[in-house]
Amino acid sequence: MDIYFITSNKGKLNEVRQLLGIEIKSRSVELDEIQGIRAETVAADKAKRAYAIVKKPVLVEDTALYINALNGFPGALIKFMEMTVGYDGTCRMLRGYKDKRATAESCIVFYDGKDLKSFSGRVHGTISDRTRGTDGFGFDCLFIPDSSKKTFAEMGTEEKNRISHRRKAVLKLKRYLASRR
Amino acid sequence: MDIYFITSNKGKLNEVRQLLGIEIKSRSVELDEIQGIRAETVAADKAKRAYAIVKKPVLVEDTALYINALNGFPGALIKFMEMTVGYDGTCRMLRGYKDKRATAESCIVFYDGKDLKSFSGRVHGTISDRTRGTDGFGFDCLFIPDSSKKTFAEMGTEEKNRISHRRKAVLKLKRYLASRR
Numbered sequence: 001m002d003i004y005f006i007t008s009n010k011g012k013l014n015e016v017r018q019l020l021g022i023e024i025k026s027r028s029v030e031l032d033e034i035q036g037i038r039a040e041t042v043a044a045d046k047a048k049r050a051y052a053i054v055k056k057p058v059l060v061e062d063t064a065l066y067i068n069a070l071n072g073f074p075g076a077l078i079k080f081m082e083m084t085v086g087y088d089g090t091c092r093m094l095r096g097y098k099d100k101r102a103t104a105e106s107c108i109v110f111y112d113g114k115d116l117k118s119f120s121g122r123v124h125g126t127i128s129d130r131t132r133g134t135d136g137f138g139f140d141c142l143f144i145p146d147s148s149k150k151t152f153a154e155m156g157t158e159e160k161n162r163i164s165h166r167r168k169a170v171l172k173l174k175r176y177l178a179s180r181r
Numbered sequence: 182m183d184i185y186f187i188t189s190n191k192g193k194l195n196e197v198r199q200l201l202g203i204e205i206k207s208r209s210v211e212l213d214e215i216q217g218i219r220a221e222t223v224a225a226d227k228a229k230r231a232y233a234i235v236k237k238p239v240l241v242e243d244t245a246l247y248i249n250a251l252n253g254f255p256g257a258l259i260k261f262m263e264m265t266v267g268y269d270g271t272c273r274m275l276r277g278y279k280d281k282r283a284t285a286e287s288c289i290v291f292y293d294g295k296d297l298k299s300f301s302g303r304v305h306g307t308i309s310d311r312t313r314g315t316d317g318f319g320f321d322c323l324f325i326p327d328s329s330k331k332t333f334a335e336m337g338t339e340e341k342n343r344i345s346h347r348r349k350a351v352l353k354l355k356r357y358l359a360s361r362r
Contacts, residue, residue: 034214036261070266073261080256085252
């Protein structure tokens with residue numbers, strides 16, 4: 001079965017390929033995203049619209065960062081914070097808060113025109129006082145998972161992939177794909 | 182010409198009706214919104230999708246709050262900040278910043294299946310240290326326009342409507358509609 005991972009983000013594609021361990025194709029499709037805090041809402045909508053174009057089974061991943069002190073904001077809107085506030089600015093914004101806890105989520109949605117399945121992986125952690133590290137992508141530079149003292153961006157890919165939110169989501173997807181064979 | 186103002190927000194509808202001074206119908210249509218910082222992006226997309234359902238000339242309004250210290254964030258995503266951080270939380274979030282300046286924008290998009298026109302009104306001001314006032318709606322309780330010391334929510338409707346971002350947008354729309362007759 002050909003599956004198309006719909007993304008223009010090479011970092012995501014590489015991580016998902018490494019973690020999944022089976023061959024998937026990729027395709028970059030220009031699609032607007034609906035507004036939402038939850039990664040699943042955004043990914044499910046996008047998967048349906050991607051399928052309408054690609055007409056083959058698709059995978060769409062969306063990532064969210066839920067910050068406790070902000071009652072879960074920005075969630076899946078983190079990409080817009082990156083574009084405006086920036087990650088240094090995000091750390092700065094949280095300096096006035098004692099509670100630095102946050103949850104990173106990766107939600108992968110599979111859709112083949114009939115079955116729509118969501119696989120979510122979550123990791124709890126804290127927001128760093130300042131950005132640190134140069135590996136990874138997105139909010140890796142400010143997120144310190146509870147099992148480490150390093151940000152994701154201070155780990156190599158291998159170390160990150162052993163504990164990441166994306167790993168958890170991909171493993172669920174992998175079990176599902178195996179069960180369909 | 183029948184024009185339908187697409188909204189489920191009565192506060193917006195009342196303000197636009199008062200300011201416009203001509204009869205418009207209203208209709209609430211459940212539509213997802215695409216993600217975007219700019220009010221115009223969100224409103225234009227929504228107007229096209231509303232027209233596809235209503236099949237009559239439509240008006241869609243979107244509101245944004247661009248906060249200087251956050252490089253324009255959250256813009257049109259302010260509604261998601263309301264749902265999570267809340268307005269008290271937004272004031273709290275900005276306490277650590279000296280620069281409290283922000284711009285309120287109302288963007289009204291008209292679409293009749295052929296002409297797509299945007300009318301934007303902007304007011305500069307500052308974010309209050311705490312929410313104040315009970316009039317108005319949305320971010321009125323934290324936005325102090327430069328021409329006043331009160332938040333929009335501390336003014337009556339009449340006073341707000343004399344200076345608001347929405348007034349400016351509606352007056353542009355009014356001129357356009359008059360020119361079409």
